[in-house]
Amino acid sequence: MTVSSCATPPPDAPVISLVLVGAGEPLLRMEKRLSCAAAGLGVRLEIDIRKDADAMDISYAQTPAVMHEGKVIFNGLPRTEEIEAWLKLIGVRL
DSSP states (O other), X not given: OOOSOOOOOXXXXXXXXXXXXXXXXXXXXXXXXXXXXXXXXXXXXXXXXXXXXXXXXXXXXXXXXXXXXXXXXXXXXXXXXXXXXHHHHHHHTO
């Protein structure tokens, strides 16, 4: 099933800050997966996009990469369900 658009979380939803490292279509696909996973859980994301992977000390082969609190959480393109499971864990700590 392909999701063409995602719901918008409410303005008072908890916010999770992430850094998304990469470029091109993979970066766009990861951003979409993150947004859809978060919206499905009622979480808002603040995403800081960094296109210079070398400056983030991440090799281009490891992109797209998602970082939270300075740690790489995902490399490549995980399934939306994997992202949702991780966001649930983080949401519990908010």
